[in-house]
Amino acid sequence: MIxxxxxxxxxxxDPGPAGGDVVxxxxxILVGGARILQLxxxxxxxxxxxxxxxxxxxxxxxxxxxxxxxxxxDVALACEADGVHLGQTDLPLQAARRLVGAKRWIGVSTHDxxxxxxxxxxxxxxxxxxxxxxxxxxxxxxAPQGLARLREVRAAVALPIVAIGGIDAARALDVIAAGADxxxxxxxxxxxxxxxxxxxxxxxxxxxxxxx
Numbered sequence: 727m728i729x730x731x732x733x734x735x736x737x738x739x740d741p742g743p744a745g746g747d748v749v750x751x752x753x754x755i756l757v758g759g760a761r762i763l764q765l766x767x768x769x770x771x772x773x774x775x776x777x778x779x780x781x782x783x784x785x786x787x788x789x790x791x792x793x794x795x796x797x798x799x800d801v802a803l804a805c806e807a808d809g810v811h812l813g814q815t816d817l818p819l820q821a822a823r824r825l826v827g828a829k830r831w832i833g834v835s836t837h838d839x840x841x842x843x844x845x846x847x848x849x850x851x852x853x854x855x856x857x858x859x860x861x862x863x864x865x866x867x868x869a870p871q872g873l874a875r876l877r878e879v880r881a882a883v884a885l886p887i888v889a890i891g892g893i894d895a896a897r898a899l900d901v902i903a904a905g906a907d908x909x910x911x912x913x914x915x916x917x918x919x920x921x922x923x924x925x926x927x928x929x930x931x932x933x934x935x936x937x938x
Contacts, residue, residue, distance in 0.1 A: 728884060729831070729851055732792060733761040734902055734932035736888045736910040737925065739782065740766040746916070752782045755915060756789040758925025764811055766796035766912065779805040794833065799825045809833065811854065814841065819848045835890075837871070839882035846883045854910065855879050857891025858901060862913070873904040880905030895928050902932060 737760040739752040748767055755763060765782050767775055779795050783805045786793035794809045795802040799822040802810035809831025812822060822832055834845035835854040842853045860870050876889055889906035894914040901909050909932065918924050 728886070731762060731852065731886050731888070731908050733929065734898075734906075734908045734936060735760055735925070735929050736762045736764065736890075736908040737915055738764045738766050738796075738910055738912045740768075740912050740916060742913070742916050745769075749778055749781045749785075751916065751921065753785050754921040755925050756785055756791055758922040759929040760789075760925050761791045761929075762794070762908065763791050764794040764796055764910075768797075772798075772801065776801050776804055779807065783807055792831070794831065802826055802830065809851070811835070819845065819850060823849060833888065836879070838875075839878050842879045842883045842885075842887075846885050850885060852886040852888055852907070853879070853883060854888045854890055855906075856889055856910075858889050859892025859897065861890075861892040873900065876901070876904045876906060895924065895931070898928060898932050 737755045739748050739755060741748040752763055763786050765779050779801050783793050792808045794811050795807045796811050797813060797816050799810045799817050803826050810822060810826060811833040813835045819832060819834060831851045833852045833854055834850045836842040836845055845853050855876060857870055858876060879887060886907035888908045888910050889901045890910035893901055893909045893911055898909045915921055
């Protein structure tokens with residue numbers, strides 16, 4: 727059964743090159759009304775990631791939000807996250823499913839319709855797709871796919887699609903109109919001083935006419 731995401735904003739807390747306090751960032755995002763939060767911390771040790779994940783998980787529960795861990799199915803399981811998001815070179819989906827169980831969400835990053843169909847066939851709960859626009863957040867990111875490519879992926883799979891890559895508040899509605907069920911934001915949420923206010927505005931804009 728296909729599960730619906732609870733919001734069209736998929737907020738990602740990432741300390742970035744400056745190494746900010748990722749738990750504090752997560753807290754500000756959640757206070758703004760985000761109902762989906764992912765912890766992404768590429769440079770952390772396993773111990774650092776798990777400690778932050780436990781804190782973020784507690785915050786997400788307090789705010790009634792889904793909480794995902796990026797890349798690490800073991801950390802997602804250890805902190806009792808709602809799910810894990812996997813890249814193409816991370817633990818294969820079937821192995822991750824055996825580890826985290828049937829109830830937890832598993833999302834998979836994809837870059838074309840073929841990868842999206844493969845993720846759906848393997849049992850993913852949603853697919854990430856991008857980069858939609860140019861982005862500096864992900865080292866070695868694929869060339870921008872654009873909205874036309876997103877429409878192709880939308881036609882290829884029935885699963886929810888989380889679009890990512892260079893998406894900000896100004897572009898979010900166009901991306902949703904092209905077929906995304908949610909828009910992931912990383913750098914757009916890490917730069918402004920008033921992250922809470924920005925998240926509130928984005929959630930109001932993208933979820934205002936949401937029927938489910």
